[in-house]
Amino acid sequence: MPFWLTSRLxxxxxxxxxxxxxxLLAAGGDLSPERMIxxxxxxxxxxxxxxxxxxxxxxxxxxxxxPTELKISRxxxxxxxxxxxxxxxxxxxxxxxxxxxxxxxxxxxxxxxESDMIEDYCKxxxxxxxxxxxxxxxxxxxxxxxxxxxxxxxxxxxxxxxLPEASxxxxxxxxxxxxxxxxxxxxxQVPTPHLQKMGAGEIPRENFLAKLKNSLSxxxxxxxxxxxx
Numbered sequence: 001m002p003f004w005l006t007s008r009l010x011x012x013x014x015x016x017x018x019x020x021x022x023x024l025l026a027a028g029g030d031l032s033p034e035r036m037i038x039x040x041x042x043x044x045x046x047x048x049x050x051x052x053x054x055x056x057x058x059x060x061x062x063x064x065x066x067p068t069e070l071k072i073s074r075x076x077x078x079x080x081x082x083x084x085x086x087x088x089x090x091x092x093x094x095x096x097x098x099x100x101x102x103x104x105x106x107x108x109x110x111x112x113x114e115s116d117m118i119e120d121y122c123k124x125x126x127x128x129x130x131x132x133x134x135x136x137x138x139x140x141x142x143x144x145x146x147x148x149x150x151x152x153x154x155x156x157x158x159x160x161x162x163l164p165e166a167s168x169x170x171x172x173x174x175x176x177x178x179x180x181x182x183x184x185x186x187x188x189q190v191p192t193p194h195l196q197k198m199g200a201g202e203i204p205r206e207n208f209l210a211k212l213k214n215s216l217s218x219x220x221x222x223x224x225x226x227x228x229x
Contacts, residue, residue, distance in 0.1 A: 002055070005029030011042055014058045014205065022190060023059035023205070030054070031120040033127060040148055040155050041216060043209050045189060050114045060205035063188040063195065067178040070171075071199040079165040080172060085135040085142070087173045089228045093125040094118065096132040096144040096160075103160035113158060121157075124148060131225045133173050135166040143167040145174065147187075149223070151216040154178060155187040171198060181223055184215040 003012040005028040017025040025044060029035055031054065039045060039056060048055040072080075079085065101113035124130035129150065135143035143166020145159035154174060161167035178186060187208075188200045203211075 002027045017058045026056040061202035062208040065186040065200035069199040070175045093132040100158040100160045133170040153215040
């Protein structure tokens with residue numbers, strides 16, 4: 001059984017995370033900015049279905065993308081070269097999250113991005129911690145991703161696309177930002193074929209936590225996301 005959280009800002013040791021399913025560590029608590037920042041800084045993230053208690057996870061192994069290992073397919077390279085999408089940063093964070101929530105995923109019966117979670121991540125966006133990268137085609141939002149920038153790393157949460165290559169173009173932009181600003185890694189949480197094809201891979205949680213500690217020990221990325229072109 002997972003550890004049940006109270007109003008106290010506390011998470012149990014990650015060694016307590018269940019091997020199955022996927023590193024479930026704790027349940028309950030809230031999605032306050034303070035708790036979520038503490039969670040991500042500890043290698044933990046929330047993920048739960050509607051009408052469930054908040055569930056907190058720390059999987060082993062962990063899926064990450066190192067910026068230098070991005071793989072760009074021919075079709076994505078063509079889309080970028082022909083400027084099929086206009087990429088914008090934090091232009092409409094809320095709509096990006098809502099679009100991720102509405103995106104149908106074959107391995108899930110329902111979305112884990114429910115209305116209260118959207119409000120909580122929007123607060124983090126207003127604080128300059130959570131960010132969205134969005135792809136537009138003819139002024140329509142057709143793809144995007146969002147996550148948190150903490151320390152010298154980016155913690156990806158979800159992505160969606162309505163046109164082929166749209167979400168991949170957003171990830172390519174994120175990697176471009178990561179390379180320019182010396183990000184240590186992009187956390188992808190759990191494996192998906194989509195991310196594996198783009199160069200992400202699994203590493204032991206112990207290695208992930210060491211890299212996370214190193215990322216947090218350095219000076220945080222001094223980046224004005226709203227001025228990125």
